[in-house]
Amino acid sequence: MDVPALRERAETYFGGLAPTHDWHHVERVVENARTLAARTDAPVDEETLLAAAWLHDIGRKREADGEIADHAEWGAAEARRILDAQDVPAGTVDAVAHCIRAHRFSNDVEPRSYEAELLSDADNLDAIGAVGLARTFAYAGEHGHTLHDPELPPEADDSPAGETSFNHVHKKLLRIEDRMYTDAGRTMAADRHAFLETFVDRFEREVAGEH
Template identity: 35%
Template sequence: MNIIEETKDFVEKRLSGEGTGHDWLHIERVYHNSLILIDETEESVDKTVVELASLLHDIADWKFTGGDEKAGPRIASDWLKSLSVDPAVIGHVCDIIQDISFKGAGVKTPMKTLEGEIVQDADRLDAIGAVGIARTFAYGGYKGQELYNPLIEPKNHQSQEAYKKQDTTSMNHFYEKLLLLKDRMNTPAGKKRAEERHQYMVEFLEMFFKENGYENSIHNTLLKNYK
C-alpha cells in the first residue's frame, strides 16, 4: 500500500460517521475535486502534495479542537513522518492545512503555492452548491444554531477572532461565508466550477424566503448583491 492509500485508510477510519459535514465523504469529495482541478490546470503541479493535503486538510479542524489551529498540521505531520515522507513534502502539506480555512469576510487567505490554491478551491467547492447547503444545516444542527431568525442580520467579520466567536444562524452562514466563495476561488478551473454551485445557492435562498413569507426581509434584500 502506498502513502496515498495508507493516508486514505487513516483518514477514513478517523472521520467516518462524523456528523457535522466534515466527515470522510467530505474528504473524499475534496480529494476528487482536487484531481479534477489538477487535470484542468495547465501549469506543473506536485500531485502528491495536492493528494496528501486534500486528504488531511480536515484531520483536526480547529472548530472541533477547542480553537487549536495547530492541531491539524501537527497530526498530519506526525502521520506523514510515520510513513517516512520527504520532510519538504510534509512541510508543504502542513502549510496548506494551516492556511486553507476561511477566516472571516474581511480576512484575506492567500495560499503560498499553486498546490495550496488547488486544495483550497477543491475544499471551497464542497462548501457551496447542493452539498454545501446540506453541510451548512448539518453543522448548524451540531452547533445548536437557529435555522433562521429575521431579526439577526449577517455580519461582515473583519478578523478571525470575530469569526470564531460569532453567534449566528445557519441562514446567516450563507452571507457570512458561502456566497463570498465564488469570487475568492484561485484557479480558472475552480472559478468556472463555482459558478453553477453559487447560482444553485442563490435559487435555494430565494425559494426559502418565498416559502416563509420573508421576501421583504433584509436577508432577501442582501441576496440581490450576490446574483
C-alpha cells in the same frame, strides 16, 4: 509517498464526528481536488495535493472536542509526523504541511503554492452549492441553531458567522466565490454560486408566503 496508506491512516482520525466534517467531507474534497487538477493546464504535483487532501482535516475531531484551537495548525504538525514515519522527503513533507496549514477558510495563512491553492479551492467547493447548503442546515441541527428569523435579516445581523442558518448563507456561502484562488476553482464555484442565488431567492419568497 504511499498515498493509499495515508488515506487509511487519515480515516482513523474521524470517529464520532458529526456529518458536517465527517470522513465523507474528506472524500468529497479529494474528488474536488482531482477534478480541479484535471481542469488546469498548470503543472500540479498531484501526489502532494492528494496527500494533503486526505490529511487536511485530521485535526477536526480534536478541535470539535475542545482539545485544540486550530485544526489546520495541529493537522499540519501531525501530518509531518505521519509523513516522517513514511520517510517522505523533507521537501514533500513541507509542501503537504503547508497545504494543510493554509486550507482553512477562516485563517490568515495564504497559500504559497499551486497545490495549496487547489486544496483551499477544493475545500471551499464543499461549502458552496447544494452540498454547502446541506452542510449548513445539518450544522444547525447539530447545534440547535435557528433556521431563519424574519426579525433578523442578514443586513441586521452583525455576528461573524450569522445567527441563523439563512444568515450564514449570506455571510459565508455567498462570499466563497470571491475566495477562490485558481481559474478552475472559480469556474466551478460560479456554477455553484448561481445555485445558491436561486435558492436564496426561492427561500425568501417562500417564507414571505408567496407562491
